[in-house]
Amino acid sequence: MASHVTHPGTRRKKIDFDEALPVDHRLNRVYRIGAGLMGLFLLAFGILGLTRHIGYFDTGGNTALGLNTNGALSVLSICVGLLLFVGMVVGGNFASTLNMVLGVLFILNGFLFLGLLDTDSDFLAFKIQNVLFSFIVGLVLMVFGMYGRVSTNLPHDNPYWRARHPEAEQRAGSEAQAQ
Numbered sequence: 001m002a003s004h005v006t007h008p009g010t011r012r013k014k015i016d017f018d019e020a021l022p023v024d025h026r027l028n029r030v031y032r033i034g035a036g037l038m039g040l041f042l043l044a045f046g047i048l049g050l051t052r053h054i055g056y057f058d059t060g061g062n063t064a065l066g067l068n069t070n071g072a073l074s075v076l077s078i079c080v081g082l083l084l085f086v087g088m089v090v091g092g093n094f095a096s097t098l099n100m101v102l103g104v105l106f107i108l109n110g111f112l113f114l115g116l117l118d119t120d121s122d123f124l125a126f127k128i129q130n131v132l133f134s135f136i137v138g139l140v141l142m143v144f145g146m147y148g149r150v151s152t153n154l155p156h157d158n159p160y161w162r163a164r165h166p167e168a169e170q171r172a173g174s175e176a177q178a179q
Contacts, residue, residue: 031095032088034144038099038137039084042077049074062125067133070125099145106138 049069054062062069069077080102087098113126113134124130 035084035087039081042081046074046077068127073124103138103142110134
């Protein structure tokens with residue numbers, strides 16, 4: 001059930017993503033913009049939630065930017081927003097991977113709190129709009145993180161395509177030497 005074909009005589013090299021994406025590569029802007037926009041919104045949501053002096057585990061229906069919140073959710077939003085800003089500053093593969101990981105976590109969080117709606121275990125005061133927001137942010141972060149990394153038709157100059165197809169890079173090198 002292998003999905004990869006190994007060619008005799010070729011050894012799979014370990015992909016070192018830190019070298020795969022140059023600092024000035026155009027994909028870097030996509031990862032940074034995605035992390036920055038989501039981080040900015042989460043920071044604004046968290047700060048607005050904290051300025052309302054809501055209890056940390058209060059489930060009384062306080063809102064900020066149209067979403068239910070409490071003190072714990074506000075602090076968590078600020079922390080995640082700052083983490084996304086760090087990803088924006090660092091950029092590159094770190095921002096891409098961070099966007100993908102946080103996107104998956106947002107989606108899992110949406111499913112978790114969908115099951116906890118209107119229960120005593122809903123300690124972050126989620127309502128259905130928070131669950132939908134969590135799904136949307138998760139999908140957006142995953143798209144920003146996967147952009148240029150995951151596709152069936154990546155261009156051959158893409159560093160992720162080259163890392164997955166070392167035999168093509170070796171062929172191109174041998175053809176260039178023959179000329």
